[in-house]
Amino acid sequence: MNGHRKKVFITVNPDLIKGKRLSTIRSVVSALDKICDLRVIPVDSYNFVKKTVVGYRRVAGGHFEKSGTLKPAGDLWIVYSDGYWLDCTDFGFSRRLDFLDSQIELHEESIRSGRISAVVNVPQAEKNCLKSWLAEISDSQFNTVPTFLAKTILEVHQLFLLHGILVAKPSWGGSGFGIQKLISTEAIEKFGEILKTSSEKLTDYCFQKYVIGPEKRFWYADGQFAAARITHGRHTPWSHDAADFKVAAYDASFGSDFENDKNTADRLCQRALISVGSIDFIGSLVNEINGAGTTFTQYHGFLKIVDARKQLVDYFVSLASS
Numbered sequence: 001m002n003g004h005r006k007k008v009f010i011t012v013n014p015d016l017i018k019g020k021r022l023s024t025i026r027s028v029v030s031a032l033d034k035i036c037d038l039r040v041i042p043v044d045s046y047n048f049v050k051k052t053v054v055g056y057r058r059v060a061g062g063h064f065e066k067s068g069t070l071k072p073a074g075d076l077w078i079v080y081s082d083g084y085w086l087d088c089t090d091f092g093f094s095r096r097l098d099f100l101d102s103q104i105e106l107h108e109e110s111i112r113s114g115r116i117s118a119v120v121n122v123p124q125a126e127k128n129c130l131k132s133w134l135a136e137i138s139d140s141q142f143n144t145v146p147t148f149l150a151k152t153i154l155e156v157h158q159l160f161l162l163h164g165i166l167v168a169k170p171s172w173g174g175s176g177f178g179i180q181k182l183i184s185t186e187a188i189e190k191f192g193e194i195l196k197t198s199s200e201k202l203t204d205y206c207f208q209k210y211v212i213g214p215e216k217r218f219w220y221a222d223g224q225f226a227a228a229r230i231t232h233g234r235h236t237p238w239s240h241d242a243a244d245f246k247v248a249a250y251d252a253s254f255g256s257d258f259e260n261d262k263n264t265a266d267r268l269c270q271r272a273l274i275s276v277g278s279i280d281f282i283g284s285l286v287n288e289i290n291g292a293g294t295t296f297t298q299y300h301g302f303l304k305i306v307d308a309r310k311q312l313v314d315y316f317v318s319l320a321s322s
Contacts, residue, residue, distance in 0.1 A: 006076060007036070009041055009055070009072050009076070010025075011043050013025065014045075024294075025081075027312075028316055031313045039056065039070070044083060046102075046106065048103075073110075075116075075117050076116070079120065079292050084174050085175075097172050100126075125272060125275065125291055128289065128291075131170070131288060132205075132206040137271065147207070149206055151202065153202065156207060157185060165210035166181075167179060167180070167181055167207070167208045168182055168191060168205050180237070182207075213284070215234055216228060219294070220265075220269050221296075223269060227249070230250040231248075233246060234247070248305060249305055257284075265281075272289050274289065277289065277294045296309045296311075297309060
């Protein structure tokens with residue numbers, strides 16, 4: 001690098017600064033800190049009015065020390081948290097999606113102005129990780145769970161009549177946040193009544209046809225397949241782990257099922273512009289795309305089943321050192 005250390009920013013879950021383990025992002029930060037001028041940015045430190053963030057430096061023992069408020073300017077901005085669980089009202093927003101829109105706009109503006117040379121994932125990729133994006137692409141072409149948008153509760157009722165049980169998902173979310181299973185017209189009406197007392201709107205949700213099957217996750221780094229896992233009997237937002245709960249690495253030993261799923265995931269990863277993230281399945285159908293914040297390990301209790309962190313770390317190191 002001829003003595004030049006790239007200036008790199010990385011947006012993280014605030015819990016990393018507070019000392020929580022968060023093994024995936026901690027591995028990335030530890031590796032980058034050795035080779036570049038790194039600033040660690042908690043996602044809850046964004047000031048969208050002043051277009052500033054609060055930066056931290058990694059110090060001895062894996063701890064972090066505040067380095068001050070700054071307007072990001074440098075070679076690379078790695079976005080590894082989107083803050084879907086934050087209270088948007090703390091930032092002056094009534095709708096959660098307004099926070100994400102403002103975050104993405106700040107990233108885009110940093111690129112347009114030339115202050116930041118590159119952002120990973122690119123802002124458009126993070127937009128494509130919204131659950132509602134699956135409604136914009138062909139479910140038959142990409143083997144996705146049929147996904148729909150609705151402007152009125154009447155339209156939700158019509159979807160229910162056409163497709164049966166529906167799963168209502170916030171377009172922006174994770175870890176089962178806000179997901180509801182609509183099993184009847186009464187459940188749909190109740191869902192509508194709850195929305196009337198919420199800051200969320202019906203258009204903040206998408207609706208997927210209810211499907212069952214093992215859950216599969218395909219991880220990607222640099223847009224390339226890194227690893228996969230398969231889970232049977234996992235809990236859902238409306239049920240506990242089944243008696244036959246089991247998680248395992250998912251690989252070529254599964255034969256044509258794996259090859260078909262990997263082909264689907266590869267094509268969708270490319271279509272969504274994802275550099276880092278995952279493609280998730282239920283059975284043979286894709287139900288979600290995940291970008292910022294995806295954990296690259298899988299455990300069963302304390303037993304590590306899959307660890308794809310090396311591929312992720314190697315990718316980010318290559319970006320920060322080239």
